[in-house]
Amino acid sequence: MSTVRRVFFYVLALITLGILTAGLINLLSLSFDTILARFTLAEIGDIKQQLSLGIAMVVIGGPLWFLFWGTIQRHTANNADEAGSSLRAFFLNFVLIVSAFVTAVTLSMLLAWLMGGCRPDRFSPGSTAALIVFAAVWYYHWRVSASERPATQVADTVRRWYIYILSAAGLIWLSAGLVQLLYTAFISLTIWQGVMVRGSFWNDGTRSAVAWMLTGGLVWAFYWFYMARADSKSSLRQVYFYLLTILGGAIAGLIALTVTAYKILYWLMGGDKDIVGYFQFLGWSIPTILVAACIWFYHLRIAEEEAATEQEHQLSARRVHHYLMAFLGLGTLIAGLIILLGIPLDWVINTLKPETIVMEPGWWNNHLSLGMSMLIVSIPLWLYYWGQITGMADMGGVVERRARSRRIYLYVIIGAAVVMLAADLVNIVYQLLNGLLSGNLGLEALRNMKWSLQTVFIAVPVLIYHLGIARQDQLLGAETGAVPKKVTVLLSDNKSPAVLLLEQKLGYKVRRVRYAGQPAYNVPQLSDDEANRLASEIRAAPAGNVMLVLFEGNVMVLPYKEG
Amino acid sequence: MKTSSRFLLGFGIIIVAIVAVAVILAVAGGNEQVKLLPETSPEGTVQRFLMAVKDQDYLKAYSFLAPQPEQVKGDTYEIWIRSVQSPRDTSSWKASILKSTVRDTNATVEVAVDVLRPDGPLANPVNTNRVTFMLQKQDGRWLISQPADIWWLY
Numbered sequence: 228m229s230t231v232r233r234v235f236f237y238v239l240a241l242i243t244l245g246i247l248t249a250g251l252i253n254l255l256s257l258s259f260d261t262i263l264a265r266f267t268l269a270e271i272g273d274i275k276q277q278l279s280l281g282i283a284m285v286v287i288g289g290p291l292w293f294l295f296w297g298t299i300q301r302h303t304a305n306n307a308d309e310a311g312s313s314l315r316a317f318f319l320n321f322v323l324i325v326s327a328f329v330t331a332v333t334l335s336m337l338l339a340w341l342m343g344g345c346r347p348d349r350f351s352p353g354s355t356a357a358l359i360v361f362a363a364v365w366y367y368h369w370r371v372s373a374s375e376r377p378a379t380q381v382a383d384t385v386r387r388w389y390i391y392i393l394s395a396a397g398l399i400w401l402s403a404g405l406v407q408l409l410y411t412a413f414i415s416l417t418i419w420q421g422v423m424v425r426g427s428f429w430n431d432g433t434r435s436a437v438a439w440m441l442t443g444g445l446v447w448a449f450y451w452f453y454m455a456r457a458d459s460k461s462s463l464r465q466v467y468f469y470l471l472t473i474l475g476g477a478i479a480g481l482i483a484l485t486v487t488a489y490k491i492l493y494w495l496m497g498g499d500k501d502i503v504g505y506f507q508f509l510g511w512s513i514p515t516i517l518v519a520a521c522i523w524f525y526h527l528r529i530a531e532e533e534a535a536t537e538q539e540h541q542l543s544a545r546r547v548h549h550y551l552m553a554f555l556g557l558g559t560l561i562a563g564l565i566i567l568l569g570i571p572l573d574w575v576i577n578t579l580k581p582e583t584i585v586m587e588p589g590w591w592n593n594h595l596s597l598g599m600s601m602l603i604v605s606i607p608l609w610l611y612y613w614g615q616i617t618g619m620a621d622m623g624g625v626v627e628r629r630a631r632s633r634r635i636y637l638y639v640i641i642g643a644a645v646v647m648l649a650a651d652l653v654n655i656v657y658q659l660l661n662g663l664l665s666g667n668l669g670l671e672a673l674r675n676m677k678w679s680l681q682t683v684f685i686a687v688p689v690l691i692y693h694l695g696i697a698r699q700d701q702l703l704g705a706e707t708g709a710v711p712k713k714v715t716v717l718l719s720d721n722k723s724p725a726v727l728l729l730e731q732k733l734g735y736k737v738r739r740v741r742y743a744g745q746p747a748y749n750v751p752q753l754s755d756d757e758a759n760r761l762a763s764e765i766r767a768a769p770a771g772n773v774m775l776v777l778f779e780g781n782v783m784v785l786p787y788k789e790g
Numbered sequence: 791m792k793t794s795s796r797f798l799l800g801f802g803i804i805i806v807a808i809v810a811v812a813v814i815l816a817v818a819g820g821n822e823q824v825k826l827l828p829e830t831s832p833e834g835t836v837q838r839f840l841m842a843v844k845d846q847d848y849l850k851a852y853s854f855l856a857p858q859p860e861q862v863k864g865d866t867y868e869i870w871i872r873s874v875q876s877p878r879d880t881s882s883w884k885a886s887i888l889k890s891t892v893r894d895t896n897a898t899v900e901v902a903v904d905v906l907r908p909d910g911p912l913a914n915p916v917n918t919n920r921v922t923f924m925l926q927k928q929d930g931r932w933l934i935s936q937p938a939d940i941w942w943l944y
Contacts, residue, residue, distance in 0.1 A: 489908075564805065566915060570812040583824055584833070584901070585840040586884040591816035593882040593906050597915060598812060602805070671888070674902070678914045688804065692797050 228302055230314075236299050237318045243292035244322070248364060250284025252356045253277055259352035303375075310375045316382035319372045320389040326365035327393050331400070331442050333358035338438035343431070380739075384463060391467040394450035398472065400443025402522065406514045407436035413510030459533040462736075469547050472526040477555055480519030481604060485559070487512040488600035496592040543630070546619065549612050550636040556609030557640070561685055563601025568681040570594050576677070580670050628705035629734075637697045644690035651679035651686065711735045712765055716775045717742055725753040725777060732762035737775070751777055832897035832925045833890050835932040839923075840885050840901075843940055848874060856926050856933035874940050882906045883943060888920070895927040903942045919943075 228236075257277055303309045333354045340349060372386070415428040458464050490508055527548065534544040570591065577583055620627050627633070658676040662668030700706070714737040716726055730736055753761065761782060765773050770786035827834040835854055842851035851874075852867050888900040900922045908915045919942040925932045 564808055567808050567812040569916065570815050571808075574815045582886040582888070584827065584837040584885055584887055585844055586824055587844055587882045590882045590884050590906065595812055595816040597906075597908055599809070602809065606805075678916075688797075688801055692801065695797060 228309075233299075233309075233312075233314055236295050237314060240292060240295040240299060241318065241322070243288050243295055244364070246284050246288030247292050248288075248360055250281050250286075250288055251360045252353070253281030254285065255356035255359060256352040257281060259350070259355060263347055263350065263352070311379060311382055313379050313381035313385065315375075316379075316385040319368055320385050322368045323365060323372065324389050324392060326361045326368065327446070328396070329357055329361040330365055331396070331446050333361065334445075335400075335435070335438040335442040338441055339431070339434045342434045342437060387458065387461055387463040390450050390454045390458075391463055391471075393446060394455055395467065395471050397443045397445070397447030397450055398522065400439045401447055402443070402518045404436045404438075404440035404443055406511060406518055408433065408440065409514035410511040411436065413514075414507050465530070465544070465547075468526050468530040469544075469551060472522055473530070473548060474551050474555075476519045476521075476523035476526070477552060480516050480523060481555060481559065481608075483512045483515035483519065485600050485604045487516070488603050489596050492596035492600055493589065493593060496596060497588075543632075546627075546630055547632045549616050549619070550632045553609055553612035553616055554636060554639070556605045556612060557689075559601050559605035560609050561689060563598045563605060564685050565681045566594060566601065567598035568684055569677070570598075572677050572680060576670060576673060579673075582670075625704045628700040628703055631734075633700070634705070637693055637700070640693045641690060641697060644686045644693070647682055647686045648690065651683045654679040655683070712768060712770075713772045714738065714765060714775060715740055715773070716777065718777050723777075725751060725758075728753055728755070728758045729761060729775075732758045733765065751779070751782065753782075757782075830930075830932070832892060832899050832923075832932045833887055835925060835934065836887075836899045836901060836923050839934055843874070843943070844883075854934055855938055856928060856935040870938060897925040897927075897932060899923045899925065901942075905943065 257274065260274070299315075303315070309315060336351060336354045337358055340346075340351065343349060411428065411430075411433050455464070486508070490505070490512075494505060530544050530548070573594075616633075620633070623630075655676045658672045658679075659668065662672035711733065714733070716729075716737050717740050718726065719742045726737065726739065761775075761784070764784050765775070768784065768786040770788050772787050772789065774783075774785040774787055776783040776785065827837050829835070829838065839851055839854040842848070842854070848871055849867075852870060855870075883903055883905045885901050885903045888902050890899045891897060900920065903919045903921060905917045905919065906915055907917055909917075921937065921942040923934050924936040926935050927933075
């Protein structure tokens with residue numbers, strides 16, 4: 228079957244599945260309404276319309292789906308390549324993601340209804356019907372997907388995306404539900420004085436929070452502990468660890484910590500006299516800090532444990548984590564300093580021309596609390612992680628300085644500082660020239676360039692410092708040989724230990740192409756010395772592209788040029 | 791000591807200096823009293839209107855607004871109070887006069903209202919709204935004809 232024909236069948240199977248699903252939800256929803264006798268005479272006409280539409284969708288969509296899906300399944304039954312193809316993986320995982328999300332959302336609604344005492348007047352026939360139909364769609368496609376093994380790297384990656392997206396969603400639902408529940412419990416405490424009327428703790432919001440906790444917990448447990456088990460070697464798992472859970476947890480925790488510090492500082496400076504109402508923010512900030520810390524710590528431990536099997540992977544994982552945390556700390560530190568710099572500049576403007584006619588008492592304290600809270604949180608964080616990074620660079624020498632995470636960290640900061648400086652200087656020069664040309668160069672121009680002056684003052688030392696580090700790295704040889712060769716390996720086993728060892732020595736991934744001839748040949752084993760020698764040979768190759776053939780104990784390194 | 795360490799030390803000293811200056815100025819600024827402008831001037835009316843809004847004394851603030859023309863007479867205090875009492879957060883603000891012009895019984899006062907509302911890292915937390923108050927002199931008093939609502943505070 229040609230690719231176009233395959234795409235045609237999968238697209239039509241998807242569309243007809245959508246029609247069938249919508250029709251079934253419609254009919255099931257009407258059935259629930261009928262059982263609960265919810266119709267009024269005025270609605271009978273509408274119901275007949277709904278019934279007709281539901282039947283039409285099922286009668287037309289059902290056979291068409293059976294036809295297109297049946298054709299695909301017959302073609303797949305005799306074709307192992309089709310069963311593991313990228314197109315089929317896209318189709319199956321797309322259906323799985325959509326149906327899993329709808330099932331989770333509607334399950335949470337049903338659970339909230341069940342916990343609310345199953346009141347018939349609050350029953351939602353539409354969402355319950357959607358739950359049943361989408362759960363069935365998900366189960367069927369999950370069984371189909373589970374019985375097939377992805378044959379290509381793309382199919383494998385698509386399946387991983389599905390698993391980690393759902394795992395992350397489950398974790399977010401679980402955490403958000405937990406924080407919401409703790410916050411509701413906190414503000415429901417009887418310690419808060421001045422409350423005239425208090426509603427019940429077990430209200431719609433609480434039930435919804437518990438329902439999301441249960442749903443999120445179920446989804447996360449299934450996808451993380453069952454579906455994502457034994458996947459420690461995948462790159463997407465590292466993305467999930469470091470960019471989603473560890474960084475996400477750190478950002479959420481830092482925001483909550485900064486807000487807590489800011490509110491407490493503002494209160495200490497006499498910003499708000501309403502103690503009773505003011506400290507209710509602790510009800511969400513402390514649970515957020517605790518939940519975020521648990522997510523951060525748990526995933527960091529797992530990432531380190533999984534990387535511990537290989538020294539190089541362990542070092543790389545630790546390095547990525549250190550640079551991410553240092554980046555967060557530095558960003559918050561810069562933001563805090565910029566805000567604090569606004570105070571002297573504001574003071575200068577006010578002193579030059581006292582034009583302020585109204586000022587809230589907390590104006591200066593609010594500025595100070597905001598800037599200080601950012602500094603309190605960020606300075607220890609940045610100092611700790613930057614200290615660790617400096618130690619690693621001193622001990623690791625040029626290899627450490629050449630590490631991709633270090634290069635990315637340095638160039639992202641240098642790039643951001645350059646862009647910030649350019650934007651600020653454009654504004655400063657524009658305001659100066661505009662003021663000069665219009666004969667109005669004074670406080671108005673200073674007022675308009677105040678934010679740019681604040682950011683320039685901080686961006687300059689940050690840029691100079693990191694440029695100095697980058698220059699030092701360059702002098703030590705961190706930039707030489709950093710441009711990797713495009714290596715393609717011809718082999719029969721995607722997960723060959725020889726190729727993994729070679730990737731480790733090269734410091735980057737190689738492209739694998741599979742030998743399709745019969746019988747499959749054996750990939751030779753490489754010793755550490757042989758892998759080092761091979762990596763050196765690849766680096767020294769006279770072309771940017773290298774084809775590597777590993778064949779029955781022989782290794783051929785073939786440099787080539789495109790075109 | 792390495793160059794990078796020396797630079798880091800310098801950076802630390804700059805941080806300490808910024809914090810010290812900010813604390814001193816914020817503490818000194820907290821006690822600063824704004825000068826009350828003459829009540830009979832357009833600037834004085836705008837100042838007293840803003841101060842009443844700051845103190846949430848809406849009845850007093852309303853007394854600085856000029857009566858509405860006949861065609862919009864329905865715009866009474868009850869309607870006005872509903873528009874200004876919408877829930878607002880605890881953000882701080884200050885107002886400064888930029889420019890004022892007086893012509894016979896009409897005047898305009900241009901005011902910059904700085905509202906402190908943190909909005910994510912590296913975003914300017916101070917949002918400046920420029921508002922031009924239009925005033926009319928009625929029975930020897932300057933009253934604000936426009937704007938009546940307080941959009942500039944949000």
